[in-house]
Amino acid sequence: MSPINAYLTFDGNAAEAMRFYEKTLGGKMQMMMTMAQAPGAEQFPPGAADRIMHAALAYGDGLLMASDSMPGMPYEGMKGFGVALTLDTVPEAQRVFDAFADGGKVTMPFGPTFWVEGFGMVTDRFGTPWLINGGKPLV
Known part of the structure; x- marks a missing residue:
C-alpha cells in the first residue's frame, strides 16, 4: 500500500514554492514540468506556458506534489487542510x-x-x- 501524498495547487508560484520545500526539507525533486513542456501545450490559455503542470518532490517515503492553477481561473487559496x-x-x-x-x-x-x-x-x-x-x- 502506498502512503497518502499531498498535492498542492498554487497560483503561479508552484516552482518557487517547490524549490523552497526541496531546500528546506532536504528532499529530491523528481519532476517539474511547465505547461509549455506538456503534450498539447498549444491548447492552454495565454500566460500558461511558465506555470507548473506537475511537480513531484520525494521526501521520506512520500511525495509532495504540486501544480499551478490555469491563468484566469478563480484561485481561492489553500484552505480546509494542513x-x-x-x-x-x-x-x-x-x-x-x-x-x-x-x-x-x-x-x-x-x-x-x-x-x-x-x-x-x-x-x-x-x-x-x-x-x-x-x-x-x-x-
Whole structure:
C-alpha cells in the first residue's frame, strides 16, 4: 500500500514554492514540468506556458506534489487542510518551522505538547498550512 501524498495547487508560484520545500526539507525533486513542456501545450490559455503542470518532490517515503492553477481561473487559496510533517528531532522540527514561518503566519507557536516533544502550526509564505511535529512521541 502506498502512503497518502499531498498535492498542492498554487497560483503561479508552484516552482518557487517547490524549490523552497526541496531546500528546506532536504528532499529530491523528481519532476517539474511547465505547461509549455506538456503534450498539447498549444491548447492552454495565454500566460500558461511558465506555470507548473506537475511537480513531484520525494521526501521520506512520500511525495509532495504540486501544480499551478490555469491563468484566469478563480484561485481561492489553500484552505480546509494542513500538511502534517514529522521530524526525528526537536531541533530539526524547529528549523523547518522557523523556515516556514519566515514570511508566513504562525498559527500556533512551536513548543512542547502532550503528544510529542515539539509541535507548531504555520502557514508559509506560499499559503501552505503545515503541522510540524518533532522529537519523540509522548503518548
